[in-house]
Structure formats: C-alpha cells, structure tokens
Amino acid sequence: MRRFIIPSLAALIAATSPVAIAQQDETSSYREVYPENLLIMTLESGEVVIELNEDFAPGHVEQMRELISSGIYDGERFYRVIDGFVAQGGLEVDERIEVYPTLTNENERMASDEDFVPLGNEDLFAPVVGHLDGFAVGRNPEAGTEWLLHCPGAMAMARGVDPDSGSTEFYIVLDAQRYLDRNLTVFGRVLSGMEHIQALKRGDRAIESGVIQRPERGDEILTARLAVNIPEEERPRWEVLETTSEDFEAYKTRLRVRTDEFFYNTPPEILDVCAFSAPAREISEE
DSSP: GGHHHHHHHHHHHHHHHHHHHHHOOOOOOOEOOOGGEEEEEEEEEEEEEEEOOOTOOHHHHHHHHHHHHTTTTTTOOOEOOTTTEEEEEEEOOOOHHHTTOOOOOOOOOOSSSSOOOOOOOOOSSSSSSEEETTEEEEEEEEETTEEOOOOOOOEEEESSTTTTOSSOOOOESOOOOOOGTSSSOEEEEEOOHHHHHTTSOOTTTTGGBOOOTTSSSOOEEEEEEEEGGGGGOOOOEEEOOOOOSSHHHHHHHHHHOOTTTTSSSOOOOOTTTSSOOOOOOOOOOO
C-alpha cells in the first residue's frame, strides 16, 4: 500500500506545476515577453529562458543588454555555485570585471499603482507580497515602496560591500534567499530551464565562498543571446500568464486549497510567495 503514496503525491504536484498549467491552459490570459527582455542562455545541458525586468531595474537591464549583445558571456562559466543558495556566473577575474562601469543599486522603487495583485496572506519578510507582471514582489505600503524578491529562479547582480559595486557578475537563486531582498538588485527571473541551473556543478561553501576550485571548472555558458538579436524567422517567443487574470487567481486557489483525498489532515489555506511562479510557455508557430 505504501508504494502508491509517493507516486500519487508526485502526480498531484506535477498537475499543479507552472509547466503543466501552461501546457494545459488554452485561455488568452497571457502576455508576450518583449524580445529585448527575453534572454536565451544555452548550457551544455540545455536552454535557460529568462525574462529581464526593465521596469524595476532599468540601469541593470540596459547594461546587461549591452553585455549580452557584445557576447562577453559566451564561453564564460558558472564559477561559484553553492547548493541551496545561488549560482553565480560572469567574468570571474577582477581585472576583467573592472573594465565595465559599476551600477547604482536598484533594489527597490516607489510603488506603482497598476496591476499589483496581493498574495492574500501574511509574509515573514515584507508587509505585503504579491505579483506584478509575473514577478514576485514585496511592498511596504507605509513607505510606498516595492521590490523584486529573491525567490528561486530570480536573476540578480552580485556586488561587493559597496551597494553600488555591481557590474557584470550575475547570479540565479537556487532556493529562496529572502534576507537578500532590498540589498541586491533583482533584474530578471527564469521562465524555463531551471532544472539546468539546479544541475550545475557545485563548489564548497567553506572554500573561497563556493568558488569552484581548479583544476575543476564550472559549467560553461555556451551562448547568451537576446531574442531581439536572433533572426526573426529563428527567434523564440515566450508568454507569461497575466497575474491580474482570473486564470492566475484560479491557479493560486488550486495551490492554496488542498482538497485531494491524499490530505487526510487538511493543510492551511496559505501560500508562500516563493513556492510557486507565474506559468510561462513558448509560443508555437503552428
């Protein structure tokens, strides 16, 4: 009897995953990602699709667009990967990094009046959390500010002690690191291919803060391309479920209200903002 418990739970989880929802959903409640904000990073294990967020971090996104378009990340590596923390990639060597201008931290902004959808339950790190254009967002209503969250798949800029010292070195969050919110600039999120990021070769956190030690090498970034720079006939197109839509509310309800017979003790009807993400899917040309 016990052997059927885990498969049934796995099937339940799979049915409510962002990928499954996107594949099953035939509604029109999706918005297409602008090609200038769509980053395709090719690793040996497969493609990672990332949406950049110029609304929250315009300076960081502008510099990343320039760097990506110049090809500087092609052939570089994820050289610092700490299990359960982050995967950091870029140029690695200080002498190479120092050539590029440093960026003013864009870790929060004044809250916008449009399209923010509260999650609907309390959060440990922010007065209010929810979603805006598919991104997980924290808010402080009293201060009138908002910021992107360090949820799994968030892409952010690494820096030194100086808050304004980031320039080229990025990281992707492996597991939620909410204590980093408002301290480093999040400027994107993974839409697809997180399994390739999770499979990256790890370093030892106790040795040089997780930098992979030679003669070992971190996994290579074969290419990093913006969709806008790919010929139109070959250009991938992606769309994200509108987080203002009834379909997204229904998706959250399916995650929040666990009525499946597997749960003989009914879980509380609450959600962790970092435990799920807005579904995304590639647009078929058919």
